[in-house]
Amino acid sequence: MKLKRRTFLKGAAATGALVGLGATQTEFPFQGLMKVDGSDQTTKKVFQNACPRNCYDTCSMLTTVEDGVIQFVEGNPQNTYTNGTICVKGNVYPRTVYSPDRIKYPMRQKGRGSGNWERISWDEAYTEIAENILKIKKEYGSTLPICLNKYSGNFEIMHYGIEGTMSSIGYTTRATGTPCWPAGIDAQTFDFGTILNSDPEKMQKSKYIILWGVNPAWTAVHSMNFIEAAKANGAKVVVIDPILTNTAGKAHDFIQIKSSTDGALALGMAKYILDNGLFDQQWLEKNSKGYREFFGYLDNNITLEWAAEKTGVSVDVIENLAREYATTKPANIWIGYGMQRHTNGGQNVRAIDALAAITGNVGLEGGGANYAQLDSWGFNYHAMIHPPPEGSEGEANRPVNMNNFAADVLAAEDPPIKMMWIAGRNPVQQDPETTLIKKAFHAMDFVVTADLFMNKTVELSDIVLPVTTPFETPGVNVSYWHYWMTLNEQAIKPLHESKSDVEIAMGLSEKMNELEPGSCTYPTSGDLNEWVGKEFNETILEQFGMNTWEEIKDGPVKMKNMEVAWKDGKFRTPSEKYEFYSEEAEQFGHHPLPVYVEEMKSTEDHPYRCITPHWKLSIHSQFQDLDWMEAINDKPYVEIHPELAARHHIKADDLVKVYNEIGYVTVPAKLTRTVQVEEVVIYETWYKNLNYNVNYTVKAIPADMGEKATGMPGIAFHDNFVNLEKV
Amino acid sequence: MHELPLVIFTVFSQIAVGAMVTLWIIDLKGGVTSNKIGKGLSISIFVIALVAILSSVFHLGQPLEAFRALVNVQTSWLTREIWLFSLMLLTMIGYIFTWSKKYENKRKIVGGVSSLFGLIAVMGSAMIYVLPAMPAWNNFSPIFFFVMTGVLLGPLYVSVVLYFFDKESMNIWKVAPLMALVYAMSSFFYITVLLSGTGTLETTANNIMSHPMFVYRGVFSWIIPAVVLLPFFFFKVKRKPAFMLLAIVFTIAFAGEIIGREIFYNTIVELDINQVD
Amino acid sequence: MGRKMGFVVDSNRCIGCHSCSMACKNYNQLNPDITWRTVYDIKEDTYGQPTRITMSLACNHCDIPACKEACPTNAYEKREDGIVIHHEERCIGCGMCVYACPYNVPQFDKEKKKVGKCHLCYERLDNGQSPACVSSCPTQAIYHIDTTSLGDEFAKSLPGFPDPEITKSTTRFIKPSIVRKL
Amino acid sequence: MMNLQSQISKEEAYEWKSKVYSILAAYYHNQLWNPKDLEAVVKVLEDYNHLYQLKMEDAIEVIKSTNLRHEEDCKFDFNKLFIGPYKLLAPPYESTYLNHDKLLMRAETLSVRSFYEKANIQVDGKGQIPDDHIALELEFIAFLLHQLNQENELTAIKALLEEFLNEHLGKWIDEHLDLVNKQAKTDYCKAWAIIIRRIIHLDLNRMTIS
Known part of the structure; x- marks a missing residue:
């Protein structure tokens, strides 16, 4: 050889x-390698980061970086709300950033849903997207067949760059609305003129705290400190909830109310307050509109017996609660988002607002009917606002209801929707009526999704774009609950080929202009750190007491004068008063007064209400799939009262099929007396290795309100009626 | 945790000790007629004990660092157990030697010392499991059951070997059926006591009884030795049990003990958060 | 009398958020399936009517550590300040401590093939910092203290916690107050 | 066997090795999809196989006979193993094998980085692409082998090369290839796993470099 x-x-x-x-x-x-002379020095640096997730707490974080690698993430003590600690989810951030399973490169799927993906370059991705956009524009004469569905996956201000992308190509179709809190927003908008809560840190000044349908022990952990501080100062804490939550476990008293009847309880309390002269006549005279009509309604329509019957709370308890609430000042009510996810949710919030108003707790330090706030969000939205290209057809974007997304997308005509861009959302996982959603995706010509990890939505996309984590791109963020603003510094280089929404917008703009000059107005270059500065304006600087925006680099800053909402008595309603009687409400088809609207009832076939509250280890479809979270909890369960379980011969850990006319989930039973007999509870989360999605049974039933402030009503997630069957 | 190495270690070491003590006793009574057989038998016992020790190493996460386990004589029963077995092995080397040189007196002394070390070693290895954290073990039972394994299988083993060489004159096998009965009754008593307890005790008992191999364990270790061998014992049948019969009983009882030890490790319920009533 | 550093677990403040457990894993870089600090739900009817309350447990840094007694290699050390430390380099993974500890504290790491457990972040303490779990708790429900200084207002046990007398656990508890269901 | 190897000079042997490792790197760099390239690569592998008697004719044959019609399947398979967007079936990163965290950018990655620095090399995209990506490790080995012919500090480079092979790539390559073998759906990806294993094993533990 x-x-x-x-x-x-x-x-x-x-x-x-x-x-x-x-x-x-x-x-x-x-x-992939290159020659260099000498090596970089090892450096250790601490960066500021702002958690951008859809969460009350919006933590200010400090990220320790060594050799360009995140060592750990902790809370920034400069922010007195988050107070130097982050939650369980924040503690797993390094595992998100450095997960080997992140989406690393732009990829194209051959055959939607086939699982056959090929890696492409950013240039190829831009080209394919741009060509599709231009093709649609040519075929339909406008860009309206292109639909953006972006929402709460990342609330950081620069991430509005994706809306900017769409604006800069022309008028497009937009998933409009917000699923989870609009009914309450409208309710408070009718009453106060907008949503505005007192600085939650001031809760410690309260002498009486009602936590109404809110579970901060799981969803706003840092607020529990101020509740504890209030307790230490002698305050009484009462939780009103259909579920005895971990928050309820920390309260003095717990009132287990039938779901969706909160308005009846509030009105019953108001009636007692009225009958016993415990209201604040002076405040009402000075600050309100229509209280006499409201009192008239209470006189004529409300009895405590009725309220007791509706709510399942005895007359004694209602009386006692009303008396304590009306006579202990300041008294604070925190209205949760859970209690307004009903077909009468907005009305119920209005009734609770009324309680705070008649007792003169509005505008009082440590008082108020606190729901949320958007006052600290006065940025320029520079990343978002871009003009359409010259000669764009149409006059405005076309809204489709985010909360009935699938049906609206399928029904859209003239022009139909042909392309979807999904960012910061996972509709296939999170939207109601999963089957219909899948149908809508399959009806598209082209679907682009930008995401961190593979999920059910990415599975139904043609192109997936890898995006950055909060640590890989600059930005700035605020909360919808507390008043802190935090700079988000770029702590590390973006891993793999990930890009931020603004970079993607710039790249796409360049490609579009290359293929068809003038087809996209988005800037094609820019320093992202400078872009952060462009989000600031005089008003927001003044609100936060800053001379220049760079001051935020020294640490989080807090908006001034927000200790007490409505302290000045200048309400933003048409009458500039607190409106018990709201003509605006009437214009939107509601009763002008906070009257009781009948709650949705179970049916013979589906006799049990299924509540799907937020889960402690995730925010929607984020976080739960990480290994450390799955080590704490790796399977769902349905909470069933032992009495109901016995009715269906269900024992602990038995598999139970929870079903209704649109679908079912099969989950093990957890027997607990912390839930009510006629209501079952499944937490809203997911598991990457399980075919489990609580939304298989959730219908897109609209809540009563939301249209005024957010464009669309919310979803009555908790008006979901099911039946049970032991498997 | 997968405890197979521990199962092999405990059962083998207990057979070795049981056999050693048996051999020593019958030797005292002149029951071993040939030095060659005695020597062979003691070598085989030594080998069994050696297999046991080697197997135990594989239970460790770091088998190569087993030597570190020798240092905590003050409080660790594991350390003590290792020393005791080592002493037994060392003295057994001497014992084997005494067979070849016909040092009859010394043999009886060395054999006694070796037997004593072995016996204490078996108890020491049982003491490892006598823990407040394991209520079902935190009593006399581990010592009793470990010793019972030796008492049941040791004499049987010696008998089988002697039969093989046609030299069994002392009917040592007779110990086995009696011990099987004692073993069965005391096990019944043990489980009954556990069942009358609460929490971890009751759960452990339920685990034992619902273990899929529990029936085999009972039949193999307790019933078969008793039922097969008792007739020879009581009715004074002239014929002794044949070698094959004894060998089969030994093998079955041995299997029973292996299963039993596996059940021992896999059914125990330790104290745990939220388990105490 | 020497110091006895240990944890105080304030179940009155604990909200069961798991931040402590996660911060511990983060700081100590533990395998996904290993937890040195665990948040337990206290059985809901322990105090009569149902409620949801929690306790967060790590090593109890016992006065008579069963792990240390059982360890054949002297891998455990009871420091003068009371902290029980496991020296990984001496561990041979025999698992005796796992059997012996009444509180399920030492955990066998299948990858390292050794045991590990909470060491009260002693190197952080030595640097004047708090343990990772303590500094990460959003509601200050855990802290570390010389437990010899604590009086009777601190309980030695909570329902569901195994008998602390077995090994003289130094963990002290503040009992949860129980919500009144109206 | 000795006979064959004695026919080429040491320098040529280094150059061969360097090129073979470059091929492996190119495979993991997702660049070997052009049939023409593949054809040339197969020739090199065949010769290398012949030279060192690596017994990988069958595997090379699989690659050779993979026709274009099946290429898509191979590519999708390759992506599922090493690229994404799903959870990777055989992550191509050292730290996901050697670090108990199973994450990227761990101590192992930084240790690889410092190896590169010793040879005045860094990742193009440092801090973005984990330094211990298998393509980069293979490329680094190819580079060092190439340097053996270019520079005078032979012993230093040899030592570095051996240390890198034994301390890094050699420590995880088997586990990685086992995963590939278990998870791959196509014979094509499995064949590459065989080739890679044979080639690297040849050089592990100083077998052929010195």
Whole structure:
């Protein structure tokens, strides 16, 4: 045997360019490596970061970076709300950033849902997206067949760059609304003129705290400190909830109310307050509109017996609660988002607002009917606001209801919707009526999703774009609950080929203008750190007491004068008063007064209400799939009262099919007396290895309110009626 | 935790000790007629004990660092157990030697010392499991059951070997059926006591009884040795049990003990958060 | 009398959020399936009527540590300040401490093939910092203290916690107050 | 076997090795999808196999006979193993094998980085692409082998090369290839796993470099 050595060198020459197989090469053909002189010095630096998730607490974080690698993330003590600690989810951030399972490169799926993906370059991705946009524009004469569905996956201000992308190509269709809190927003808008809560840190000044349908022990952990502080100062804490939550476990008293009847309880309390003269006549005279009509309604329509019957709370308890609430000042009510996810949710919130108003707790330090706030969000939205290209067809974006997204997308005509861009959302996982959602996705010509991890929505996309985590791109963020603003510094380089929404917008703009000059107005370059500065304006600087925006680099800053909402008595309603009687409400088809609207009732076939509250280890479909979270909890369960379980011969850990006319989930039973007999509870989360989605049974039933402030009503997630069957 | 190495270690070491003590006793009574057989038997016991020790190493996460386990004689029963077994092995080397040189007196002394070390070692290895954290073990039971394994299988083993060489004159096998009965009754008593307890005790008992192999364990270790061998014992049948019969009983009882030990490790319920009533 | 550093677990403040457990894993870089600090739900009817209350437990840094007694390699050390430390380099993964501890504290790491447990972040303490769990607790429900200084207002046990007398656990508890269901 | 190897000079042997490692790197760099390239690569592998008697004819044959019609399947398979967007079936990063965290950018990654720095090399995209990506480790080995012919500090480079092979790539390559073998759906990806294993094993523990 003789070695044909020359064949090697001959054959090699052909691929010389590729892997340097050329015979006479002296220069090594680098592919992923490069030559350098000397090495960088090891550095250790701490960066500021702002958690951008859809959460009350919006933590100010400090990120320790060594050698360009995140070592750990902790709370920033400069922010007195989050007070130097982060939650369980924040503690797993390094595992998100460095997960080997992140989406690393732009990829294209051959056959939507086939699972056959190929890696493409950013240039290819931009080209394919741009070509699709231009094709649609040519075919339909406008960009309206392109639909953006972006929401709460990342609330950081620069991430509005994705809306900017859409604006800069023309008028498009937008998923409009917000699923989870609009009924309450409208209710408070009718009453106060907008949503505005007192600085939650002031809760410690309260002498009486009602936590109404809110579970901060799981969803706003840092607020529990101020509740504890109030307790230490002698305050009484009462929780009103259908479920005895971990928050209820910390309260003095717990009132287990039938779901969706909160308005009846509030009105019953109001009636008692009225009958016993415990209201604040002076405040009402000075600050309100229509209280006499409201009192008239109470006189004529409300009895405590009725309220007791409705709510399942005895007359004694209602009386006692009303008396304590009306006579202990300041008294604070925190209205949760859970209690307004009903077909009468907005009305119920209005009734609770009324309680705070008649007792003169509005505008009082440590008082109020606190729901949320958007006053600290006065940025320029520079990343978002861009004009359409010249000559764009149409006059405005076309809204489709985010909360009835699938049906609206399928029903859209003239022009139909042909392309979807999904960012910061996982509709296939999180939207109600999963089957319909899948149908809508399959009806598209082209679907682009930008995400961190593979999920059910990415599975139904044609192109997926890898995006950055909060640590990889600059930005700035505020909360819808507390008043702190935190700078988000770029702590590390973006991993793999991930890009932020603004970078994606810039890249796409460049490609579109290359293919068709003038087809996109988005800037094609810019320093992202400077772009953060462009989000600030005089008003917001003044509100936060800053001279220049750079001051935020020294640490989180807090908005001034927000200790007590409505302290000045200047309400933002048409009458500039607190409106018990709201003509605006009437215009939107509601009763002008906070009257009781009948709650949705169970049916014979589906006799049990299924509540799907937020889960402690995740925010929607974020976080729960990480290994450390799954080590704490790796399977769902349905909470059933032992009495109900016995009715269906269900024992602990038995598999139970929870079903209704649109679908079912099969989950193990957890028997607990902390839930009510006629209501079952499944937490809203998911598990990457389980075919489990609580939304299989949730219908897109609209809540009563939301249209005025958010454009669309919310979803009555908790008006979901099911039946049970032991598997 | 997968405890197979521990199962092999405990059962083998207990057979070795049981056999050693048996051999020593019958030797005292002149029951071993040939030095060659005695020597062979003691070598085989030594090998069994050695297999046991080697197997135990594989229970460790770091088998190569087993030597570190020798240092905590003050409080660790594991350390003590290792020393005791080592002493037994060392003295057994001497014992084997005494068979070949016909040092009859010394043999009886060395054998006694070796037997004593072995016996204490078995108790020491049982003491490892006598823990407040394991209520079902935190009593006399581990010591009793470990010793019972030796008492049941040791004499049987010696008998089988002697039969093989046609030299069994002392009917050592007779110990086995009696011990099987004692073993069965005391196990019944133990489980009954556990069942009358609460919490971890009751759960452990339920685990034991619902273990899929529990029936085999009872039949193999307790019923078969008693039922098969008792007739020869009580009715003074002239015929001794044949070698094959004894060998089969030994093998079955041995299997029963292996199963039993597996059940021992896999059914125990330790004190745990939220388990105490 | 020497110091006895240990944890105080304030179940009155604990909201069961798991931040402590996660911060511990984060700081100590533990395998996904290993937890040195665990948040337990106290059985809901322990105090009569149902409620949801929690307790967060790590190593109890016992006065008579069963782990240390059982360990054949002297991998455990009871420091003068009372902290029980496991020296990983001496551990041979025999699992005796796992059997012996009444509180399920030492955990066998299948990858390292050694045991590990909470060491009260002694190197952080030595640097004047708090343990990772303590500094991460959003409601200050855990702290570390010389437990010899604590009086009777601190309980030695809570329902569901195994008998603290077995090994003289130094963990002290503040009992949860129980919500009144109206 | 000795006979064959004695026919080429040491320098040529280094150059061969360097090119073979470059091929492996190119495979993991997701660059070997052009049939023409593949054809040339197969020739080199065949010769290398012949030279060192690596017994990988069958595997090379699989690659050779993989026709274009099936190429898509191979590519999708390759992506599921090493690229994404799903959870990777055989992550190509050292730290996901050697670090108990199973994450990227761990101590192992930084240790690889410092190896590169010793040779005045860094990742193009440092801080973004984990330094211990298998393509980069293979490319680094190819580079060092190439340097053996270019520079005078032979012993130093040899030592670095051996240390890198034994301390890094050699420590996880088997586990990685086992995963590939278990998870791959196509013979194509499995064949590459065989080739990679044979080639690297040849050089592990100083077998052929010195």
